[in-house]
Amino acid sequence: MRLEYFQLIDRIVELNLADRKITCEATVPTASTIFEGHFPGYPLMPGVLLVEAMAQTSGWLVVAVNRFERMPFLASIKDAKLRTFVLPGQVLSVTSHLAHEGSGYAVLNARISFDGKAVADATLTLRVLDFPNAEMAEQMRKQADTIGLKIEARADG
């Protein structure tokens, strides 16, 4: 995670376009200014950022399904559950399944686990729109390369 850049996902571990599923890895940094306030003397990964990690994971799946033609934006969060504390240094597994692909929106079931134990889960709705501009599309492609969303992965499925 690069919290200062709001990049919650480190790499894509598995992308299965046929099953509409993705698994990402996200390592909580051992140090961040966020932990100075959340909380002094007891650093915890904020729950809202866990939700964001699920949203970004879900977003990469939607980007891949749409072969980088469209951009997902978080629209709603339902049944978000934060089941346990997440500490600096923990390596999280973030998964998402595309439950429904509607016209201009997608519904996904996302989950975070640590050492095989459930950490958080939520049902997310993403609006799926055209990229607002070419620069954003290009930046998303660059970020995709950084986290291992390869062109081969975009082309199959």
Next chain:
Amino acid sequence: MSSTFETIANIIAETCDIPRDSITAESHAINDLGIDSLDFLDIAFAIDKAFGIKLPLEQWTQEVSDGKATTDQYFVLKNLSARIDELVAAKGA
């Protein structure tokens, strides 16, 4: 009243917490019931699931934006019911 209308009226009542008896076939989802675009996504999801279809919301929105259709054609519930029936029929064809 058609079962399609009953289904979508129940979906709207449950999704948007609108009293069921205030929803009629003549109701306009946006103008009369005050449903915004985000709530309509939830309704569309429930309709898609209930009928096994994909409401072409983007196409409809574009048609309205281009002046080729009015919102009444898609968002007055009796008309929405008719569009859903058409989509269901097309799926089975």
